[in-house]
Amino acid sequence: MEKLVIATRRSQLALWQSEYIKAKLQEHYPDMEVELQEFVTKGDKILDVPLAKIGGKGLFTKELELAMLNGDAHIAVHSLKDVPTKFEEGLELGAVTKRFDARDALLSNKYASFEDLPQGAVIGTTSLRRRMAIKLIRPDIELLDLRGNINTRIAKLNAGEYDAIILATTGVQKLGIENEVKYFTPISTDIMIPSMGQATLGIEVTSNEEIKKIVSVLNDKDAHIESTIERSFVDTLQGGCQVPIGVKATILDDKEIRLQAIVGMPDGTETIKDDIKISIDDYETAGIELAKVFISKGAKELLERAEKVAFK
Known part of the structure; x- marks a missing residue:
């Protein structure tokens, strides 16, 4: 491919992240031109209303996704914590980058x-x-x-x-x-458990094999393992971005992962929380299994009530 176009938000942080990915891609593909295409998303425009009341963090991705589906861009760079667990048809997560400080x-x-x-x-x-x-x-x-x-x-x-x-x-x-x-x-994760995928960049791509192969060089194995656990936990709970869910997987060594998770009411009056160690071999199912434990303890009903509070 001669030229690859990255869809990005115009915020200073979004541009930093897109420039970071551009530089990484050009390290691997020095002969390929990489261009940034800037967009203003609905989430950037509405600044006086909490995200929970206007549709959650997906508001930061919709315009970028539309650009890709229309052929105006090939990939989009997101903070992975802003990327919903379900994608529009024709789009998918192509890579997750090395994780920065998730706290x-x-x-x-x-x-x-x-x-x-x-x-x-x-x-x-x-x-x-x-x-x-x-x-x-x-x-x-x-x-x-x-x-x-x-x-x-x-x-x-x-x-x-x-x-x-x-x-x-x-x-x-x-x-x-x-x-x-x-x-x-x-802040220690013992006090404040981060959002799923926090401090990881997610590269969203169209379902195009050439594009997927190009961005695959950016995929970080540890970040992939941790984010798979976190995203499957949230996906199984079907909580979305507009309710109080914290989940953090931390690879301890080549055998064990620490998994911290919490759901509850925004005022902290009711919570379900766990902090366990799991085998790294079980990373593909660990988030799902822990979510099932939470569900058995009433997590879905708790999150439904939390969502009603959020939308008041």
């Missing part, structure tokens, strides 16, 4: 940790998963919605609208803006 992070100009936050402190986050995790450890915290790109969110923190905000560690690190706030503190 969430606390950003503040006054406080270095959750322990340091005063009673009734105000934290900015719209994520129902993060809200649940915060309420579990600090029920006194006041939570306010926070939308916009990373720079906008940090600007709101620096303007004094919040005592702290929660962002994905990897996004802040990729843009090199850790020093724009006084305290940048990654």
Whole structure:
């Protein structure tokens, strides 16, 4: 192929990720031209309403998918946590890249940790998963919605609208803006379990064998194993992106994987949680099996109630 077109959002982080993939592809295919085609998605346009109320994270992928189906682009680069577990006909996940730091992070100009936050402190986050995790450890915290790109969110923190905000560690690190706030503190997964696929890039492709072969060089074995577990867990629960689900698979060695998962109400009043070790040989079914355990404990009913709260 002489030229490959990448569909990308216009946000600074999305462009960083697409440029990263472009550079990786050109390392493998120096004679192939790689071009970025920029799009503004519905999720980028609606900044005053929580994602849970307008359709979830799939709002960041639809325009890019349409461009591929129409032949205007060959692949799209996404944060894997934003990629739904089901694809439109004619599209599929072509590769997942080496995982960056999957933890969430606390950003503040006054406080270095959750322990340091005063009673009734105000934290900015719209994520129902993060809200649940915060309420579990600090029920006194006041939570306010926070939308916009990373720079906008940090600007709101620096303007004094919040005592702290929660962002994905990897996004802040990729843009090199850790020093724009006084305290940048990654949060242990023991406290806040990440979203499925967090800190991994997913390369979406059309069902074209040539394109699939081209991007296959980007697939990272460990990230593939971890994301397969996480995505199958969420898919089996049929929870989607608009309910509080955290799941993190961590390869410990060539034999074992740690699997952490939680579902619950956004206010943390009810949760189902587990932290187990599994054989790496069972990675293709591990997420499904753990989801079945959660379902037997009432996870689907719990998530249905959580979804109703999210859409109020």
